[in-house]
Amino acid sequence: MTGKPAGNTFFCDLAKEGNSATIRCPLAHSAFFGLREKPHQKLVMPIATPKQYAAMLDAAQQGDYAYPGVNITSITTINAALKAFADAKSEGIVQMSTGGGQFASGLNNNDPVLGCIVLAEAAHRLADRYDILIGLHTDHCQPEKAAGFLKPLIEETARRRDKGQRNLFQSHMLDASILPLEENMAISKEYLELCAANEIILEVEAGVVGGEEDGSAGTEDTPAEKLYTTPEDMLTVYESLNGIGRYMFAATFGNVHGAYKPGAVKLRPDILKEGQDAVIGKHGEAAKFDLVFHGGSGSAKHEIKETLEYGVVKMNIDTDTQYAFTRPIADHMMANYEGVLKIDGEVGNKKVYDPRSYLKKAEQATADRLIEACNDLESTGKTIFGTV
Incomplete structure (x- = not known):
């Protein structure tokens, strides 16, 4: 291996079976994470840079497809997400909530900020073995939590940037x-200004997503009319935020968080078209929103497809992947009931109560559900890795 520094970038030539490959990796980032190249392993750093993340969203907008935004809580769920996106040859967005961060920090810490930093650092390390781009994102943060959650995470990225390191989060x-x-x-x-100063994209929401979700609970009884963002609302959002920095917008069109029986949720994707038309009609094509579809779990495929025509570039998925993760664990426990318990003086079967025996199944099932989401969102096979 040979290499030479060029500004903040280190160009390395790796020889493998007579073939030479040039690898681009920022010095500070690789030094921070303690990465070491192996002769058989390319270091590709696929956690997106701000420029690459913007290019991901642009590609989705121009190509009428979207990325799954999947919530993760552990190394196992991170691995499931990375496996799914790599197998689908799709970019993806890995998300953390305040509750997910709190869980990941451990029972004695209960610290959402610490947990999200740990999960993000793990994602940076694990993702460097893949050849797709990944965006790291934090999910719903209410105003009362912003000073204690969003600000410290933005400040963490600012500290890293001051040291020449990459952004911890992209949005x-x-x-x-x-x-x-x-x-x-x-x-x-206020928060868009903080994000823009650090090349972070902010996602905002106007209107109410019904149902119940981690960090966004208590809207089950929301009146139906509050579940739909109006064209006037969308004009206000654009005119308030335009020119400050890049943002994504979660407009509401009857979508809800959680799990519901077929027919219980009445989506109106045409709401998105009406809002986009109003904004573009007044401010031009460049004003088109990068929209986010919340509460994507359980949505009909034809409804998902329709939203892609109206500028949705990210669809959140959590409830369905939670179920996908848990179902094979439940199957494993029921199939190995006598082995996972020590009953009547017996010692059980270590092979079936070893957590790895069922967490591998959970990882695979979660990845399978995410690949399905990539197919539904038409991002499969459309990676832009290596082109930006």
Whole structure:
């Protein structure tokens, strides 16, 4: 292996079976994570740079497809997400919630910020073995939690940038939809300015996503009319945030979090078209929103496809992947009931109560469900890795 520094980039030539490959990896990033190249292993650093993340969203917008935004809580769920995106040859967005971060930090810490940093650092390390781009994102953060959650995470990226290291996260969500729109936009502008200064994309929401989800609970009884963002709302969002920095917008069109029986959720994707048309009609094609579809679990495939025509570039999926993760574990426990328990003086069967025996199944099942999501969102086979 030979190499030479060039600014903040180190160009390495790796020889393998007579073939030479050039690998591009920022010095500070590789030094920070303690990475070491192996003769048989290319170091490709697929956690997206700000430029690459923007290119991902642009490609989805221009190609009428979207990326799954999957919530993770552990090394196992990170691996499931990375496996799925790599196998599908699709970029993807790996997300963490306040509750997920709290869980990942451990029972004695209960610290959402610490947990999200640990998960993000793990994702950086694990992702360097894959040849697709990954965006790291934090999910719903309400206004009352923003100072103690979003600000420390943005500050963590700022510290890393000061040292020449890459952004820890590529985007964050501020969910101020509980507030009147004027107040929502005021705090959204504040956080968009902080994000823009660090090349982070902010996701905002106007309108209410019904149902119940980690970090976004208590909207089960929301009146139906509140579940639909109006064209006037979308104009207000654009005119409030335009020019500050790049953002994604979670407009609501009847979508809900959680699991519901078929027919219980009445989606109106045409709401998205009406809003986009209003904004583009007044401000031009460049004003088109990068939209986010929340509550994607359980949605009909034809409804998902319709949203892609109206500018959705990310669809969140959590409930379905939680079920996909848990189902094979339940099957394993029922099939090996006598082995996983020590009953009547017996010692059980170590091979079946070893957590690896069922967590491998959970990882595979979660990956399978995510590949299905890539197919539904039409991102399969469309990786832009190596082109930006």
